[in-house]
Amino acid sequence: MSSESKTFDLIIIGSGPGGYWPAILSAQRGLSVALIEKKDLGGTCLNRGCIPTKTLLHEASFLVRMNPSGFLKPQEEILSYFKKTMEKKDQAIRQVVSGLENLLRRDRITLFRGEASFSHPREVLIKKEGKIIEKLEAQWILIASGAIPAEINTIKRDGQWVIDSDDVLRMEEIPSSLAIIGGGRRGVEFATFFKSFGTEVTLIEKENRILSTMDREISIRYKGLLTKNKVRVLTETEVLASEIDEKNKSIQLTLIQKGNKERVEIQKVLIVAERRGDTEGLGLEKASVARSKGFISVDLSMKTSTPNIYAVGDVVGKGFYAHKAFYEGRIAVENILGKKSEVNYRAIPICLYGNPEASSIGLTEEEAVREYGEVEVGKFPFMACGRSIAEGAQEGMVKIISEKKYGEVLGVHILGPMATELIHLGAMAMKYEIGVEEIKELVFAHPTFSEAFFEGALDTYGEAIHMMKG
Amino acid sequence: MSSESKTFDLIIIGSGPGGYWPAILSAQRGLSVALIEKKDLGGTCLNRGCIPTKTLLHEASFLVRMNPSGFLKPQEEILSYFKKTMEKKDQAIRQVVSGLENLLRRDRITLFRGEASFSHPREVLIKKEGKIIEKLEAQWILIASGAIPAEINTIKRDGQWVIDSDDVLRMEEIPSSLAIIGGGRRGVEFATFFKSFGTEVTLIEKENRILSTMDREISIRYKGLLTKNKVRVLTETEVLASEIDEKNKSIQLTLIQKGNKERVEIQKVLIVAERRGDTEGLGLEKASVARSKGFISVDLSMKTSTPNIYAVGDVVGKGFYAHKAFYEGRIAVENILGKKSEVNYRAIPICLYGNPEASSIGLTEEEAVREYGEVEVGKFPFMACGRSIAEGAQEGMVKIISEKKYGEVLGVHILGPMATELIHLGAMAMKYEIGVEEIKELVFAHPTFSEAFFEGALDTYGEAIHMMKG
Numbered sequence: 001m002s003s004e005s006k007t008f009d010l011i012i013i014g015s016g017p018g019g020y021w022p023a024i025l026s027a028q029r030g031l032s033v034a035l036i037e038k039k040d041l042g043g044t045c046l047n048r049g050c051i052p053t054k055t056l057l058h059e060a061s062f063l064v065r066m067n068p069s070g071f072l073k074p075q076e077e078i079l080s081y082f083k084k085t086m087e088k089k090d091q092a093i094r095q096v097v098s099g100l101e102n103l104l105r106r107d108r109i110t111l112f113r114g115e116a117s118f119s120h121p122r123e124v125l126i127k128k129e130g131k132i133i134e135k136l137e138a139q140w141i142l143i144a145s146g147a148i149p150a151e152i153n154t155i156k157r158d159g160q161w162v163i164d165s166d167d168v169l170r171m172e173e174i175p176s177s178l179a180i181i182g183g184g185r186r187g188v189e190f191a192t193f194f195k196s197f198g199t200e201v202t203l204i205e206k207e208n209r210i211l212s213t214m215d216r217e218i219s220i221r222y223k224g225l226l227t228k229n230k231v232r233v234l235t236e237t238e239v240l241a242s243e244i245d246e247k248n249k250s251i252q253l254t255l256i257q258k259g260n261k262e263r264v265e266i267q268k269v270l271i272v273a274e275r276r277g278d279t280e281g282l283g284l285e286k287a288s289v290a291r292s293k294g295f296i297s298v299d300l301s302m303k304t305s306t307p308n309i310y311a312v313g314d315v316v317g318k319g320f321y322a323h324k325a326f327y328e329g330r331i332a333v334e335n336i337l338g339k340k341s342e343v344n345y346r347a348i349p350i351c352l353y354g355n356p357e358a359s360s361i362g363l364t365e366e367e368a369v370r371e372y373g374e375v376e377v378g379k380f381p382f383m384a385c386g387r388s389i390a391e392g393a394q395e396g397m398v399k400i401i402s403e404k405k406y407g408e409v410l411g412v413h414i415l416g417p418m419a420t421e422l423i424h425l426g427a428m429a430m431k432y433e434i435g436v437e438e439i440k441e442l443v444f445a446h447p448t449f450s451e452a453f454f455e456g457a458l459d460t461y462g463e464a465i466h467m468m469k470g
Numbered sequence: 471m472s473s474e475s476k477t478f479d480l481i482i483i484g485s486g487p488g489g490y491w492p493a494i495l496s497a498q499r500g501l502s503v504a505l506i507e508k509k510d511l512g513g514t515c516l517n518r519g520c521i522p523t524k525t526l527l528h529e530a531s532f533l534v535r536m537n538p539s540g541f542l543k544p545q546e547e548i549l550s551y552f553k554k555t556m557e558k559k560d561q562a563i564r565q566v567v568s569g570l571e572n573l574l575r576r577d578r579i580t581l582f583r584g585e586a587s588f589s590h591p592r593e594v595l596i597k598k599e600g601k602i603i604e605k606l607e608a609q610w611i612l613i614a615s616g617a618i619p620a621e622i623n624t625i626k627r628d629g630q631w632v633i634d635s636d637d638v639l640r641m642e643e644i645p646s647s648l649a650i651i652g653g654g655r656r657g658v659e660f661a662t663f664f665k666s667f668g669t670e671v672t673l674i675e676k677e678n679r680i681l682s683t684m685d686r687e688i689s690i691r692y693k694g695l696l697t698k699n700k701v702r703v704l705t706e707t708e709v710l711a712s713e714i715d716e717k718n719k720s721i722q723l724t725l726i727q728k729g730n731k732e733r734v735e736i737q738k739v740l741i742v743a744e745r746r747g748d749t750e751g752l753g754l755e756k757a758s759v760a761r762s763k764g765f766i767s768v769d770l771s772m773k774t775s776t777p778n779i780y781a782v783g784d785v786v787g788k789g790f791y792a793h794k795a796f797y798e799g800r801i802a803v804e805n806i807l808g809k810k811s812e813v814n815y816r817a818i819p820i821c822l823y824g825n826p827e828a829s830s831i832g833l834t835e836e837e838a839v840r841e842y843g844e845v846e847v848g849k850f851p852f853m854a855c856g857r858s859i860a861e862g863a864q865e866g867m868v869k870i871i872s873e874k875k876y877g878e879v880l881g882v883h884i885l886g887p888m889a890t891e892l893i894h895l896g897a898m899a900m901k902y903e904i905g906v907e908e909i910k911e912l913v914f915a916h917p918t919f920s921e922a923f924f925e926g927a928l929d930t931y932g933e934a935i936h937m938m939k940g
Contacts, residue, residue: 021935024935025935028933050856050916051859052860054856054857054861055860058860058861058862062536066536092860092862103938106938321915321916323915324913326916327913386520386521387524389521389562389569390520390562391524391525391528420915421888424912424914424918427913428898428912431912434902438901438902442894443793443796443818444793444819444894445791445890446520446793446796448821448891450894468576
């Protein structure tokens with residue numbers, strides 16, 4: 001190693017969305033930035049999360065659309081489509097990673113490959129194979145080291161029978177049957193993905209409903225859609241034990257649901273359950289950075305327990321979304337630059353990219369009732385929306401929750417086509433206090449899915465145009 | 471006929487979007503409403519326009535996506551897909567029309583089938599086969615009788631060789647070659663539709679660019695995409711003469727482009743050129759309703775030259791969009807109910823549902839420069855957008871035009887995936903004065919196409935994250 005330490009304004013640990021975005025933001029504002037990555041440039045989002053899974057889900061949605069028309073009958077054709085899907089996924093990863101390399105060069109951000117480790121609150125060592133190869137100093141340090149799967153006691157990943165989402169991205173065969181442990185967004189996304197390719201899917205969730213962070217109605221309707229689509233959904237269920245049957249190339253799972261045991265035989269098990277902050281080897285104790293329940297503790301300005309050290313993204317918990325990391329990263333940079341900014345977690349949309357999509361922003365109906373007492377609920381089903389009818393995408397609805405007195409929008413929840421895009425109308429309305437009455441004054445193009453948002457606002461006062469009263 | 475005349479608060483002539491929407495609105499507010507339809511319930515939009523063409527374009531977009539993968543090789547398979555597409559279109563029409571029947575029943579709107587004809591400004595006769603079958607009286611009358619194709623001198627529709635968009639919906643074979651006369655939104659939509667099915671397409675436009683009502687850059691880029699996709703685009707071109715060659719089952723067209731004549735042989739010609747208000751048989755003179763250049767004249771409250779008679783939708787011209795008719799209809803009803811409302815045509819999005827989509831709201835760049843002098847332009851290409859990369863939909867861009875001093879959004883123009891949905895972010899921003907700085911404060915979900923709108927706002931001041939500087 002060079003014995004001299006290199007000095008920067010800001011050192012960022014981790015090159016995922018919580019790392020590269022604040023790196024670019026602060027470089028654009030004149031700071032010198034070092035970015036440290038121990039594994040894949042772009043982190044989980046670009047290599048193992050958002051981007052590759054979106055490619056898989058998008059291609060699967062085509063298969064669902066096309067296959068009832070009988071285009072891919074024999075199993076070999078479906079397998080060939082699966083392999084092409086995997087290739088497209090690799091191609092998408094290559095494009096976004098090479099794009100990111102260009103952005104870092106554009107903004108003169110110095111990239112270091114290796115493991116970061118604090119020696120004190122303003123110094124980070126970079127190690128490769130245990131050896132220190134660089135010593136960096138900076139006034140500010142931002143930790144965006146991401147998260148890793150938390151282990152479950154009763155079943156362990158082996159990469160062959162019991163896999164995680166990283167293993168899915170390397171799959172070469174379509175499993176005939178699959179149990180997915182974890183009925184959150186990612187579990188549901190993988191359930192619809194594998195179902196599209198003909199896999200028998202069992203979705204196992206320990207809470208009393210899947211998608212427990214979303215509005216109860218969306219989660220109940222989604223369960224209904226999965227069940228209709230022959231995905232077996234088991235709530236309040238946990239894995240008691242697992243046993244690999246090498247001879248039959250299968251796994252025996254012992255499940256427990258409300259005290260009742262059940263044994264199921266399955267080809268593979270995919271674990272997409274809990275995650276914890278990836279802080280291994282960071283030497284947080286040397287920088288006095290405190291953790292709580294597996295994540296780094298931060299305040300609303302994204303500051304850790306050590307004033308010059310910030311942390312953002314998956315490593316601080318509170319949901320695992322790339323755009324949450326972007327947003328927290330922006331807030332951290334604003335604070336570093338002397339502006340007092342705080343994160344507002346209610347402004348963050350939650351998106352599910354399964355088939356169909358779902359999304360959520362602000363308060364759920366239950367939360368809104370708890371906080372405001374009485375609220376208004378406007379709803380519009382996609383089956384009454386012209387574009388949905390024209391395109392044969394009629395599942396789901398838009399639901400707008402508003403406050404009674406002024407019609408302020410408190411929450412928007414969408415299940416159905418383009419839900420992950422339409423949610424931004426809710427985001428804009430909530431942020432800039434565009435109430436239900438104001439939404440009614442807008443001109444929405446016909447036919448669009450966005451009209452369902454408009455009619456949801458109209459329905460608040462029973463004025464929806466294209467809907468039969470229930 | 472019953473000799474008694476029937477009395478309503480409001481008579482509406484035409485059951486398309488400009489008719490049924492105000493019918494429902496005014497019925498919801500307590501007016502008694504008669505709705506008169508001479509042809510298909512739901513008008514052009516439900517039967518021959520928005521809904522059926524969206525089904526065709528959506529199915530065609532699947533074909534474009536799937537066919538490079540080689541699923542539909544032989545011509546018979548493509549023809550079978552074409553026929554299925556046509557069936558889906560018929561199914562969509564049936565669903566929306568039967569939905570509309572239910573809505574009219576729900577709101578106790580009295581539907582009359584027959585031809586409407588004024589006898590005086592407060593009385594309308596309904597005729598069937600020349601005979602008067604009903605006599606209706608009302609305090610207010612709303613004309614929403616739609617538009618019909620204007621004839622071109624040099625070439626006449628015969629329904630076989632020379633067809634219009636209605637004939638397309640009845641097609642049973644895919645033409646090997648097709649000339650489309652009219653390079654506006656509908657001409658471009660049909661060009662991408664037929665190209666998807668392998669037809670050799672020539673698009674003929676008399677102006678110096680296609681999509682002449684949209685932002686110049688969008689129109690130039692769209693021409694580039696069509697050309698790349700092997701659609702022949704001829705601007706500043708008109709048809710001088712046409713001759714049917716029955717033996718060769720083809721048409722000889724003589725075209726003139728900037729003084730140069732060219733003869734082309736083609737299998738079919740589709741005319742989607744100009745339209746004029748459908749006022750035949752309405753007896754407008756008996757109600758003193760004035761027309762101008764083929765359309766009924768109205769003021770911004772949608773009032774005609776006779777104070778108790780309003781007109782909205784295609785019959786008043788100014789663009790042919792269902793949502794313009796909805797909007798004008800709402801304004802008319804508000805005025806009937808005593809509120810003083812005026813139409814703001816800048817608030818109306820323009821949408822093109824071809825492959826790719828395009829959309830526009832507010833001022834084009836040229837108009838903005840003319841009106842404001844200097845303006846800011848923020849642009850973001852979809853090829854730098856994560857979702858576009860993940861889904862392989864990378865053509866196009868978002869362009870946001872804003873005023874220099876306060877960052878007020880003056881116009882938004884989008885070419886690319888989901889353009890027709892994303893445009894509503896622009897609609898909301900413009901209506902409620904959410905400027906470029908305010909858009910930058912929103913949290914956009916990742917990965918979404920909506921992020922291109924966000925980055926377009928960031929680019930206004932050179933702050934886009936995911937874009938290489940040009």
